[in-house]
Structure formats: structure tokens, C-alpha cells
Amino acid sequence: LRLILLGFGVVGQSFVKLLLSHSTDLYNDYGIKPKVVACADHKGIVSCNPGLDLDRLLNVKKKKRSVIQYGSNTDTSGIFDVIENTDAEVVIELTPTNITNGEPGKTHIIAAMKSGKNVITVNKGPLALEFPSLMELAEYNRIAFKFSGTVGGGTPILEFAKRCLRGDRIISFEGILNGTTNYILSKMYEGLNFTQALRDASEKGYAEKDSTLDIDGYDAVAKLVIASNLVMNMKSTMSDVVRTGIRDVQPTRVMNERKKGNAIKLIASCDGKNLVVKPKPVSIKDPICVDGILNAVTFTCQHSGQQTIIGKGAGGMETASSILRDLIDIRNMIRS
Numbered sequence: 001l002r003l004i005l006l007g008f009g010v011v012g013q014s015f016v017k018l019l020l021s022h023s024t025d026l027y028n029d030y031g032i033k034p035k036v037v038a039c040a041d042h043k044g045i046v047s048c049n050p051g052l053d054l055d056r057l058l059n060v061k062k063k064k065r066s067v068i069q070y071g072s073n074t075d076t077s078g079i080f081d082v083i084e085n086t087d088a089e090v091v092i093e094l095t096p097t098n099i100t101n102g103e104p105g106k107t108h109i110i111a112a113m114k115s116g117k118n119v120i121t122v123n124k125g126p127l128a129l130e131f132p133s134l135m136e137l138a139e140y141n142r143i144a145f146k147f148s149g150t151v152g153g154g155t156p157i158l159e160f161a162k163r164c165l166r167g168d169r170i171i172s173f174e175g176i177l178n179g180t181t182n183y184i185l186s187k188m189y190e191g192l193n194f195t196q197a198l199r200d201a202s203e204k205g206y207a208e209k210d211s212t213l214d215i216d217g218y219d220a221v222a223k224l225v226i227a228s229n230l231v232m233n234m235k236s237t238m239s240d241v242v243r244t245g246i247r248d249v250q251p252t253r254v255m256n257e258r259k260k261g262n263a264i265k266l267i268a269s270c271d272g273k274n275l276v277v278k279p280k281p282v283s284i285k286d287p288i289c290v291d292g293i294l295n296a297v298t299f300t301c302q303h304s305g306q307q308t309i310i311g312k313g314a315g316g317m318e319t320a321s322s323i324l325r326d327l328i329d330i331r332n333m334i335r336s
């Protein structure tokens with residue numbers, strides 16, 4: 001399985017580390033022997049038909065800051081040339097989320113689909129802005145389009161709803177979809193201040209490159225849009241969501257709710273019509289009242305009642321594990 005990696009930040013590098021540490025399992029359990037034939041970061045792209053040396057790629061990125069310093073036997077031609085003309089089965093799009101116009105991820109994804117390559121992305125921007133048209137393009141080009149890590153990081157929230165709850169009708173869902181704000185609110189519950197908690201979350205690599213996306217609720221909005229399209233077949237976009245972030249949540253409010261047995265959480269909810277992201281008090285006995293970077297979503301189903309999935313919603317390795325999951329699915333699809 002030949003892979004093109006577009007974006008080589010925390011998640012991209014974690015994914016390559018996973019490939020290195022899981023190579024035996026991937027081959028023995030799933031018959032996959034992945035080769036990274038090209039890798040791009042913000043400075044350019046390197047490609048190598050027999051496959052890049054992954055240890056060296058990681059080292060170059062760490063020491064010289066960009067993959068373009070990889071070596072002389074590499075091709076540093078344009079990114080679209082590589083997407084279109086390199087023999088590869090899967091393009092993995094990992095550039096930072098841009099919720100204004102989805103770029104550069106959107107154009108990368110479209111180019112990959114048009115050249116008949118399967119696509120995996122954890123980039124929320126393109127899907128939050130253009131979910132229906134990207135799904136249509138994937139279908140038209142008969143390629144697999146997987147985006148498990150866009151919602152829940154490493155926690156398979158989308159698959160849980162789509163696969164585990166199949167056959168039942170999901171009436172509504174609500175929960176915590178942003179790890180950074182949950183981390184901050186959890187620290188505030190313990191008495192820490194907002195700024196310190198945000199610095200902590202950024203240092204740990206949970207926050208978006210532009211942390212206002214987390215704080216002002218846009219990241220949760222993007223995930224709510226993706227989930228509502230996939231799970232409830234809504235044709236929603238970001239502007240359909242009523243949004244309030246956590247910037248104005250005062251420590252006194254957090255402490256007052258604490259006395260009543262509640263915690264303030266940034267809750268994203270969808271009832272099939274209305275989409276809302278806002279901070280609100282949640283009883284500490286409610287299963288979605290989880291701490292730290294955890295995400296939790298309760299799906300209310302017509303027959304099976306309420307089902308809650310909980311897990312880490314951010315982090316390099318966690319999110320990288322979702323890419324591996326998607327890759328195994330694509331391998332199985334190609335095989336069948």
C-alpha cells in the first residue's frame with residue numbers, strides 16, 4: 001500500500017512512528033505493508049518511488065525542520081504534480097484545519113480524488129464546509145474517502161454511530177467534541193485559571209494551531225457539522241450552527257455550578273433540526289461529564305435507547321491511530 005502524506009506536523013509524525021512500531025502487526029494481522037512514497041510539509045514535498053526511509057524522514061524533520069532536507073535522491077517538484085503522477089493508493093491529508101475556505105486541504109483532497117486515489121483526512125475544514133460535494137466527488141470517482149479522526153481524535157465516534165448503531169434510528173446526539181476546551185474547563189473546575197490551562201493544552205499539542213478555533217467553539221462546530229451530515233443525513237454547514245465558545249465562562253460560574261453537583265461543559269448537540277454548541281451545566285453523574293481531553297457523546301436511539309461513547313478526543317498518537325484504522329478499512333475495501 002503506497003501512501004502520500006500531505007502535512008507532517010504532530011499527527012503526521014505520530015502516524016509515521018505508528019507505522020514504524022506496528023509494521024509487524026500490520027503485516028501479520030492485516031496483510032498491509034505500507035510505504036510512504038511522498039511526504040509534504042509547509043516548505044515542499046519529497047518523493048521516492050521505492051518508499052522513503054521513515055526513520056530518516058522523522059530525523060530530518062526534527063533536526064532540519066522540513067522534509068525537503070531529506071536528501072538528494074528526492075523529487076521536490078510541485079505537490080499537485082506528485083498527487084497526480086505518483087503511483088500511490090492512498091493520499092493522507094493532514095494539513096492544519098482552515099474553517100474559512102478549507103485550504104489547502106480541500107484542493108489536495110479534490111486533486112487526489114480526481115486522480116483516482118483513496119483519501120484519508122483528519123482535517124476538519126474541507127468536510128465542515130463542503131461535506132455533500134466531497135462525498136459526491138468520492139462516489140463519482142469510485143474511491144474510498146475516510147475521515148474517522150475528524151471527530152473524536154482516536155475515539156471512533158463516527159464509526160460507533162454509523163456501524164455499531166446501524167439498523168436503529170438515531171433521534172439525537174449530544175456531547176463534548178473538543179478536547180482542548182474540556183481540558184481548560186476541567187482545570188477551571190479544579191480552581192486553575194483559564195490562561196494557564198490554555199497554555200498547558202497548547203504545549204501538550206491538543207489545541208489547534210490557532211487556538212481561537214477551540215476556545216470560540218469553531219472546532220466543535222466543525223465536528224458537529226461532520227457528525228450531523230454523516231450520522232443524521234443532514235445537509236448542514238458551519239453557518240447552521242448556533243455557537244457560543246468558552247471565552248466568557250467565569251470562574252465564579254464554574255464554582256457555583258460545582259456546588260450544585262454540576263460542571264460547565266462545552267456541549268455540542270443535534271436533534272435532527274437544530275445544531276447548537278454552547279457551554280452549559282452538566283450533572284457530574286451524567287456519563288458525558290468527562291474530564292481532561294476526553295470527548296463523550298450520547299446517542300439517543302429509537303429502539304436501543306441511549307448509548308454513550310467516551311475516549312480521548314485529541315493528541316498526536318490518538319489521532320494517528322484513527323488514520324491506521326481508516327487505512328485498514330481501505331485495505332479491506334481494495335481486497336474485496
Ligand code: HSE
Binds near residue numbers: 178180181208
Ligand atoms: N483541537 C482539537 C481538540 C484537536 O482539542 O479537540 C482534535 O480535533
